[in-house]
Amino acid sequence: MAGKDRQLTLRFLAEPADVNFGGKVHGGAVMKWIDLAAYAAAAGWSGKYCITVYAGGIRFVKPIHVGNIVEVTGKVIYTGTTSMHIAIDVKAGDPKESERHLTTHCIVIMVAVDDDGNPISVPEWIPTTADDIRLRDSAMRLMDMRKRIGAEMEAHVKPSVV
Known part of the structure; x- marks a missing residue:
């Protein structure tokens, strides 16, 4: 049911096909798992x-x-009208032990769409704990930073005419 579960965890073993030339899991494989x-x-x-x-x-x-x-x-930390900010933590460790250590962290923004690919509204997430409020506030600050970075990046995607 929508608007109920804001967090989930995928669990699996890192496989030999995930390895890079340095013998560790390839960053691209981690990015796929994040997505x-x-x-x-x-x-x-x-x-x-x-x-x-x-x-x-x-x-x-x-x-x-x-x-x-x-x-x-993945955990919902902010919702807009059609978007959801998802905090992602990747942890790993020896499967014979219970300890997992943080390996990767990021924020992903997802937008819900209808069958025609148009954005569609999502249930609002309202933080209730101090930690959730901190995460929501952080997501809002990051939104403001991305707007400023986007404005700066315009110079790279729209070269000036001389």
């Missing part, structure tokens, strides 16, 4: 098909090793 978890969290919250419109602030903190158990957690 999958963000979609699942957004679709679960909204009850709609969702598309990725932004992924940013990706921080690769520690490497993931082949054979590690990987946990990719």
Whole structure:
């Protein structure tokens, strides 16, 4: 049911096919897992098909090793009219042990769309705990920063005419 579950965790083993030339899990594989978890969290919250419109602030903190158990957690931290900001934490560790360490963190923005691909409204998420309010406020500050960065980036996508 839409608007009920704001968090989910995908769990799986890092496989040899995920390895890079340095012998660790490839960053591109981690980014794919992030997108999958963000979609699942957004679709679960909204009850709609969702598309990725932004992924940013990706921080690769520690490497993931082949054979590690990987946990990719997506949590709704802000909702707009049609968008959902999803905080993603990737943790990994030896499957024989209970400890998992943070390997990657980022924010992904998903938009719910109808069958024609047009944005459609999502249930509002209202924070209730101090930690949730802190996360929501952080998401709002990041929105303002992205607007300023977007304005600066215009120079790169619209070159001046000389």
